[in-house]
Structures are given as C-alpha cells and as structure tokens.
Amino acid sequence: MRTIKLTLLGLFTAALPAWVGAHGYITGPESRSLLCSKGGNSNCGPIQYEPQSLEGNSGYPTGGPADGRIASAGLTQFGALDEQTSTRWTKRPIKAGANTLSWTFTANHATRNWRYYITRADWNPNIKLSRASFEAQPFCVVDGGNRQPPKNVSHSCNVPARSGYQLILGVWEIGDTPNSFYNVVDVMFDGKPPVTTWDAKGTIYPSVDLVAGDRVATRVFDASGERPDLQTRVNIGNSNDGLRNTWPFLLAGRVNAEQTLLKAGQKAADGSINPAYGQNEVFVRSDSGLQRVEVQIDKAPPPNLDLLVNGVAAEYTIVNGQLTLSFSVTAVGELDVVATLIDAAGGNKGQASAALNNSGQTLNLVVNQPAAGAHNLVVKGSPKNGGNVLQKTFALTLKTGGTGGYDHVFPNGLATYKGGTKVLQNKNGKVYECKPFPYEGWCRQWSSNATAYEPGVGAHWTDAWIAR
Numbered sequence: 001m002r003t004i005k006l007t008l009l010g011l012f013t014a015a016l017p018a019w020v021g022a023h024g025y026i027t028g029p030e031s032r033s034l035l036c037s038k039g040g041n042s043n044c045g046p047i048q049y050e051p052q053s054l055e056g057n058s059g060y061p062t063g064g065p066a067d068g069r070i071a072s073a074g075l076t077q078f079g080a081l082d083e084q085t086s087t088r089w090t091k092r093p094i095k096a097g098a099n100t101l102s103w104t105f106t107a108n109h110a111t112r113n114w115r116y117y118i119t120r121a122d123w124n125p126n127i128k129l130s131r132a133s134f135e136a137q138p139f140c141v142v143d144g145g146n147r148q149p150p151k152n153v154s155h156s157c158n159v160p161a162r163s164g165y166q167l168i169l170g171v172w173e174i175g176d177t178p179n180s181f182y183n184v185v186d187v188m189f190d191g192k193p194p195v196t197t198w199d200a201k202g203t204i205y206p207s208v209d210l211v212a213g214d215r216v217a218t219r220v221f222d223a224s225g226e227r228p229d230l231q232t233r234v235n236i237g238n239s240n241d242g243l244r245n246t247w248p249f250l251l252a253g254r255v256n257a258e259q260t261l262l263k264a265g266q267k268a269a270d271g272s273i274n275p276a277y278g279q280n281e282v283f284v285r286s287d288s289g290l291q292r293v294e295v296q297i298d299k300a301p302p303p304n305l306d307l308l309v310n311g312v313a314a315e316y317t318i319v320n321g322q323l324t325l326s327f328s329v330t331a332v333g334e335l336d337v338v339a340t341l342i343d344a345a346g347g348n349k350g351q352a353s354a355a356l357n358n359s360g361q362t363l364n365l366v367v368n369q370p371a372a373g374a375h376n377l378v379v380k381g382s383p384k385n386g387g388n389v390l391q392k393t394f395a396l397t398l399k400t401g402g403t404g405g406y407d408h409v410f411p412n413g414l415a416t417y418k419g420g421t422k423v424l425q426n427k428n429g430k431v432y433e434c435k436p437f438p439y440e441g442w443c444r445q446w447s448s449n450a451t452a453y454e455p456g457v458g459a460h461w462t463d464a465w466i467a468r
Helices: 032-038 045-049 076-082 247-258
Strands: 004-007 024-028 055-057 092-094 098-104 111-118 140-147 152-159 164-174 179-189 197-203 215-222 233-235 262-267 280-285 290-298 304-312 316-318 324-332 334-343 348-357 360-367 373-383 391-402 423-426 430-434 463-468
Touching: 004 215, 024 179, 032 076, 032 179, 045 076, 045 423, 076 179, 098 164, 111 152, 140 152, 152 247, 164 391, 197 262, 197 360, 215 463, 233 247, 247 280, 304 373, 304 391, 324 334, 324 348, 324 373, 348 360
Parallel strands: 092 179, 197 290, 316 391
Antiparallel strands: 004 290, 024 098, 055 179, 098 152, 111 140, 111 164, 164 179, 197 280, 215 233, 215 290, 262 280, 304 324, 324 360, 334 348, 334 373, 373 391, 423 430, 430 463
C-alpha cells in the first residue's frame, strides 16, 4: 500500500451528480440520506446519488422494513445507512417544542399520510435501529387526504423533549402504491453555539489525482499528540471525484459538515470560510488547543476483509475501583482495530487499538473510572487501504466486586500461583482455587497463545483449578 501524507484534516465522500427520477426526502432538518448527497455524511454508498429513493413496504411499525434495516428502507444497495454508532453520522441541531419538518418530492405521489417517530429517551445509539429504538406511537401525524401534494411540503410538529443525540424517523405513506418512503434524521438537542474565531493550522494541497477506492484520512494533533476522535474519513467514489482539484474541495466540505472544532476552505474578506476547488486551508477553533492538521492518502483497498472478536464476557467485576477488559481480535486482511467502551450515557470509558495484518492479538482495555452498569464494547476495523469499516458491538455489564474471596485477578501475579491460590476470572465473574501439588504447576501454565489451563474457560481448566 502506498501512503501519501499532506498537512490537513478531513475526509469526504463522492459528490452528487444530477439526480434521476424517484420520489422524495426530508430536507429540514436534513435527513441522513440527503446529507450523504451533500457531503455532510461520508462512506454512504450509492444513496449519495439518489437520496429520494428510500422506498419500502408500507405498514410500519407492524410491517415495513425489518429491524436492523430501517434506515435503508430494507434496500440492500443502501445498506451503509444502517450502520449505527453515536459518532457515525452528522447531527443537525433541534429544540423540543414547535418545529417545521419539510419534504422535497421529485415524484409527488398521492399521499395517505406523513408520520413522525422519535427515539426513546433510553435508546442505544450504538446498535442498529429496531422498532424498540423508537417510541411506538408517532409524535406527529399529517393527513394527506389521498391527494397529490405540491413538490415542497412543510409540517408544523411539536417535537417531544429529549437531550443529546436522537433520531427522527419520517414515514411518507403513498396513496396510489402499497409502499412508503422512510427517512431517518440525526438530530442533537441543546447543542452549543459555534465559536467564530479560527486559526490556520494546515493546508490541503491539490497534489495528486486519486482513483475510486482510494481513501483520504485527516490527522489532528494537540500538545499531547494525535486526536483520533477528531479524524474524518472518506473514500473516493470515482475518478472525477479523485481529480486533484476536486477532492480537496470535497474534503474541505466534509470537514465543515462533520467537525465543530475545525473548518476548511478559503477565508473571505468577511471572515467566512468556504470550500474551494484546488488548495484549501484548514482552520482550528482558537480555544480548541489544537496545534496542527495533516491529511493522509491511502491507496488500493484490499478485498476479503473480516474482523473476529473472541473472549468478551457478558459481565465484568470491578475490583478495588479498577478494571481491565482482555479479549482477542483477529484481522482477515490488514486492519487498524480500535475497541471503545461506551457507557449508558454515551461516554468514552477507554480504548485499546492494534494494527493487524492477517493476524491476531489480545487487547487489554483499561477502563477509566469504571462504574457499575450497562456498557457497549464497540470494536471497529478500518481497512488500511480503504473500504467499509467493519464493526462488532457487544453488550456487557460492569458490577462492583470487593477485595476479599480471592488473591489475584487472573492472570495478575501468574508466577506466584500455587496450591490454594484463589483468582477472580473476569470473563465470567467467578473465583477459582489452584489445586495442590502435584497439580499446582498447571496453574502457572498460561499465555495469550496457550490458554488450555485458564481457569473456567480453558479446554483443560479442571485439571488445575477448582470452582469456588
């Protein structure tokens, strides 16, 4: 794989050519599919060219798209829309109470009704959407009278009170076909106002032409080093988008749509910053503490990628206020693997990462200030040479333990294990006691690649241990 480094931040998706035929989409606030077409969302697939085409069977919630496929209206070609984490999609600000929800139609069918649903207050933004993600009843219903609406329609709806990241699902039920159109809108309640003072910290140079499948990734740095949480990524969808004067324009637009601490483009006399074809500057918010931005180009995505995760338990015990999650990841292909533990409030509780090339590794994720409760472990594999990000999500529960009842949390203190030593196995929350001589030697026979005698989980653990 060839890697080209420039100074900048951002990463964008293919531009939208002229739309063809089809039907309609939510324009205010902008739907997930519309933001894909405008560059506000990246790595969307073909929906970027036809955001109006999310048509599926009517009948939601008893019918319609299956759970896990709601955002794509059940259409395989638009499956990228069904990816779901708390950071995957750009959000639009919204407030509870009176709001205007608007549609644009490219084929304005006779209409039975429009219905709007909102996610439950306790929904999990890190799993694919299901009916359980949304309130069962719509918060707003507008009768269509089985008449043909105008090309642009706006509805006044009272949006329920929520906080943070939520979704609105708009359903446009057609009167002259058995189908409906499904649009998901990513919204953020009570967002902070933007800061308007910006400092130039990087440049997007129109240095090379790119081809379909190439990937651009931004790298952002502060005084402590790189900030992966501020990285923006995009795949080049076709050779036109890869032209050296075009992809910097797309990249700058993506930065502006996705980031709040950065802007990209050329600064006008009035201080506004707008993307341009050719060279663009990258600006950081003056109070952000960010020091520089670089951009990296990765060539040629590899085929046949997969991400395997093993050893994640349903429960883990916090001991003396500390917890480390240990599990194995295996990459088929060359992947940058990042595992993130997210608590019920959406907070990042710790990360572990590995660069793998057709290999496996044990990750040890140190949990930051662990607290009892439900969590999600999200493991993502980003192909080194471009392609769709692989994701595995695991629901797990942390519980509070104590200091008594065992001597070590396995495998801590491995070399000291002997007959009578008691250990806590965090993979199942149980305590095991090492058998006395002549079996105690097996208690110390363990490594990440030799786990036959690992208490409670190894193939021959009963030869060495007794469950307590």
